[in-house]
Amino acid sequence: MDQDNVNATVTVTVPAPRVFAVLADPTTHSAIDGTGWVQQAADRAPLTEVGQIFRMDMYHPNHPNGEYQVANEVHVIDPPRAIGWRTGQEKDGGRLEFGGWIWRYDLVPRGPAETEVTLTYDWSAVPQFIREYIQFPPFGPEHLTNSLHHLAELAASTSQAWTAE
Template sequence: MHTVAQDSVSATLTVALPAARVFAVLADPTTHSAIDGTGWVQQSADRATLTEVGQIFRMDMYHPNHPNGDYQVANKVQVLDPPRAIGWLPGYRTDEGRLDFGGWTWRYDLTPLGPSDTEVTLTYDWSAVPQSIREYIDFPPFGPEHLTNSLHHLAELAGSHSR
């Protein structure tokens, strides 16, 4: 199931896994390419587990419409509430080496439905994107099915981590 609001899109899936296991997979940046429903995330440039708000983790990306094709994002952890919520603000390094952010966020909310079931909601929010960026990027830059695909990938990955 997915929902499209004015400036966000979300998808929800109930998985037969404990919230702590699902959260552990999300807090490991090396799993994000396998979770990604768009195929844009290539691999994590940082392997450290996400443990604090403000932490930066870089991801190697590919998008055919990006000027370079291959590029890198620097994500800043905005929400970290194990095992209930994790989210980040994608950004990039400017030519001067400063981190800049476009205003869109990714967030996972996990609701335990008992000891072995979890409702997972993935939200992509672009409400803070300035008009100057909206003039050359259409939001969302993918269909809502990509969020549903990501949740299914997450469920498969978290299930395989349990064995």
């Protein structure tokens, strides 16, 4: 692969503010995840500012411990247009160490009830010593599309509940 990022785009029949609200809620991330690795949010507060840390409990059969936790740092938040974070781990003494990959969602309203959502996974800042033991991307190309379809379903179902209140 010649590039250090992959992305996928879908149009969802949900207004951009509602899609953004789902993405800014860490408790929805396990339902959105297209790999099944994200288990649950360890930090449940909505994402509201750059620099905010939120942790997710994870599972991957190839991880040395199987179960592990990641610490994500919000690096872009522009409601309802963009949200993204970089992923790392908490090391001894609570020091955060990031691996060099980011997740980013860009939302473009396509009318009052439709939003074009692009999910980008970028590993351009991953140092060589990490690339020696982790293949990038660490999932198949269908992962991003699966995630966006899960997001669309979740946002549509929560949007219906949201408008019924």
